[in-house]
Amino acid sequence: MTDTMRALVIDRTGDAGELHLAEVxxxxxVIDEVLVRVVAAGVNPIDVKTxxxxxxxxxxxxxxxxxxxxxxxxxxxxxxxxPLQPGDHVYGMARVxxxxxxxxxxxxxxxxxxxxxxxxxxxxxxxxxxLAALTAWGxxxxxxxxxDGQRMLVHAxxxxxxxxxxxxxxxxxxxxxxxxSPRNAEFLRELGAHRVIDYTSERFDEVVGDQDVVIDLxxxxxxxxxxxxxxxxxxxxxxxxxxxASWPTMAADAEARGIRATGYSVVPDARTLAVISxxxxxxxxxxxxxxxxxxxxxxxxxxLLEAGHVRGKVVLRVAPDPIPPVE
Numbered sequence: 001m002t003d004t005m006r007a008l009v010i011d012r013t014g015d016a017g018e019l020h021l022a023e024v025x026x027x028x029x030v031i032d033e034v035l036v037r038v039v040a041a042g043v044n045p046i047d048v049k050t051x052x053x054x055x056x057x058x059x060x061x062x063x064x065x066x067x068x069x070x071x072x073x074x075x076x077x078x079x080x081x082x083p084l085q086p087g088d089h090v091y092g093m094a095r096v097x098x099x100x101x102x103x104x105x106x107x108x109x110x111x112x113x114x115x116x117x118x119x120x121x122x123x124x125x126x127x128x129x130x131l132a133a134l135t136a137w138g139x140x141x142x143x144x145x146x147x148d149g150q151r152m153l154v155h156a157x158x159x160x161x162x163x164x165x166x167x168x169x170x171x172x173x174x175x176x177x178x179x180x181s182p183r184n185a186e187f188l189r190e191l192g193a194h195r196v197i198d199y200t201s202e203r204f205d206e207v208v209g210d211q212d213v214v215i216d217l218x219x220x221x222x223x224x225x226x227x228x229x230x231x232x233x234x235x236x237x238x239x240x241x242x243x244x245a246s247w248p249t250m251a252a253d254a255e256a257r258g259i260r261a262t263g264y265s266v267v268p269d270a271r272t273l274a275v276i277s278x279x280x281x282x283x284x285x286x287x288x289x290x291x292x293x294x295x296x297x298x299x300x301x302x303x304l305l306e307a308g309h310v311r312g313k314v315v316l317r318v319a320p321d322p323i324p325p326v327e
Contacts, residue, residue: 002026007104008298008316009063013053016302021295022063027099027106034084034111035076036092039321040127040292041102042069043301043314044160045243050096051302055244059097067102068093071117071126073322075106082111089117089322091126093134093268102127103298105318113268118277123321125287128160128313133276133285135266136164136215139240141172143264144213148173153208153232155225156217157193158184160313161242165215166191167285177211179204184311191286205231214239219246226250230257240264288312 005026010018029035047066049055071091074084084090092114094102101107117126139161140146152169156162157178169176170192177195180188185196197204205228214232216239218225226247229239238260241250254261279285290311293301301314 005105006295007065007100008067008295009065009103010051011063013051013057013060016051016299016306018051019299019302024063024065024104027104027108029076029078029108032078032111033108034074034078034082034090034114036070036072036090036107036109036114037075038070038072038102038105038107038318039123040071041067041104041295041316041318042127042129042131043298043305043316044068044131045305046131047101048302048305049244056097061097064097065101065104066096067104067316068096069127069130069132070094070102070107070109071123072107072319078111084111084114084116089123090114091117091130092270092273093130093266095268103295103316103318110268112270113273115270115273115277118280120281120283121287124292124315124317125289127315128287128289129276129280130268130273131266132160132313133164134269134272135161135242135264136168137272137276138267139215139242139264140165140168143240143262144215144238146172146174146213150174150213151211152176152213152215153204153211153229154178154193154215154217155204155229156180157188157191157196158311159217160310162215162217163188163191163288163312164285165217166193169215170194171279171284174213177208181309187288187311204228208232210234212237216241216247217243219243219250221246227253230254230259233257233259236260238262289315291315292317
């Protein structure tokens with residue numbers, strides 16, 4: 001093991017140009033953690049918010065390595081009988097800002113947040129899964145308790161979290177309506193959406209109603225999407241809001257309408273990741289990577305997310321795929 005590693009870092013919060021490559025102390029595992037040599041790292045909106053000075057930026061230590069999602073190869077574990085062993089192909093989530101992120105050659109992560117990589121996915125595709133899929137699962141399955149015949153509206157269904165939320169809801173039998181652009185309409189129908197509302201020409205609150213659940217991936221940061229969502233829910237319906245700080249008055253607004261409301265923060269859970277892996281390998285759930293960029297173009301990846309209209313995920317290539325062992 002070397003003492004340093006290559007990583008994409010920021011020395012202070014600011015615009016995407018603050019991201020730059022640097023040599024930093026190599027990640028080290030402690031206690032129950034595993035050390036993973038990263039092949040690819042997913043890029044998420046929380047990364048962008050944190051880099052800009054929001055998100056979890058208050059807890060960063062500079063130079064800071066961002067990035068939650070990773071796919072790679074186990075380098076070291078806590079003991080010889082550990083279920084994950086050196087050489088295993090895995091994916092999971094880092095613990096930014098409590099530890100270093102995944103925009104680096106090495107990442108240390110608790111073994112409770114790392115699972116074997118789906119065999120049907122390559123490393124880039126796998127790196128697009130953990131945070132987005134776990135967020136969607138937590139909102140749709142654990143919180144909304146999706147079930148057959150449930151009426152569910154998913155905002156921004158073509159995005160990172162959204163494209164998983166649509167699929168999980170449809171898989172478990174919900175009648176899924178989603179908002180999206182015309183270019184994503186067919187993509188969303190292929191994912192299982194029963195109805196796609198073109199937000200460029202229709203106001204969703206004028207064409208849909210009596211929903212049991214709204215999965216709100218926008219909030220009130222654009223066109224009062226959160227508040228307007230209350231109008232499409234049945235009495236006693238549920239709105240699950242994902243983006244942090246996107247709707248400060250949500251609880252009071254919902255209570256005044258007789259609507260249940262909750263936020264949701266992702267829980268890195270290897271057991272749930274293992275379930276999601278089975279759905280992916282069985283072909284029930286698909287992963288869409290909009291763009292793969294090399295690590296040194298991390299700033300461009302952040303700009304793409306800030307510009308919006310990313311279908312699925314943007315992923316950073318950190319290292320070449322490992323050479324498969326000789327049979």
